[in-house]
Amino acid sequence: MGLALIEFLSSHIEATNLTFTTFFEATRNISNGDRNALINVVNYLAGSDLNLLDVGLELIENEEIFPLDYEQAKAARNENVHPITGEFDPNLTSKLFFCFSPSATAKRALRG
Numbered sequence: 001m002g003l004a005l006i007e008f009l010s011s012h013i014e015a016t017n018l019t020f021t022t023f024f025e026a027t028r029n030i031s032n033g034d035r036n037a038l039i040n041v042v043n044y045l046a047g048s049d050l051n052l053l054d055v056g057l058e059l060i061e062n063e064e065i066f067p068l069d070y071e072q073a074k075a076a077r078n079e080n081v082h083p084i085t086g087e088f089d090p091n092l093t094s095k096l097f098f099c100f101s102p103s104a105t106a107k108r109a110l111r112g
Contacts, residue, residue: 001027002041009052009102010110017058017065018100042100052106056099059083059092067099 008026012018024038046053057073059066061084068076072083076096082089089095102110 001030001037002045004030005041005045006052006110009106013102013107013110016099016101017056017067018053019097023100046100050105051103052109053100054103056101058097058099059095060097061095068096 004027005023008023020035020039020042023042024035027038042053044050046055057068057076059068059076059082066084068083073096075081076083076092080089080092081087082092
């Protein structure tokens, strides 16, 4: 599964909002529906040992996607502060999703 994800990343080297769903679809033929294994592989690729994926957070609301910077993500996760309105939103965490993009390390390695 790891090799399939690396191959997927090499063909999506400029992508900025890859999701777990995207990765699951890319590995569907070999993952046999094992979401836990996929999550473990993605976590490994994003970890400090390999650092092949940058991790981000995005708000998905009313079918619109809003990438969050560090401060917005921190306020959203820790204080339920809506990054667009600045208001408290008790349901905010259900609208927040992790996203990934190839890191600078991955781009150098996969372009070579």
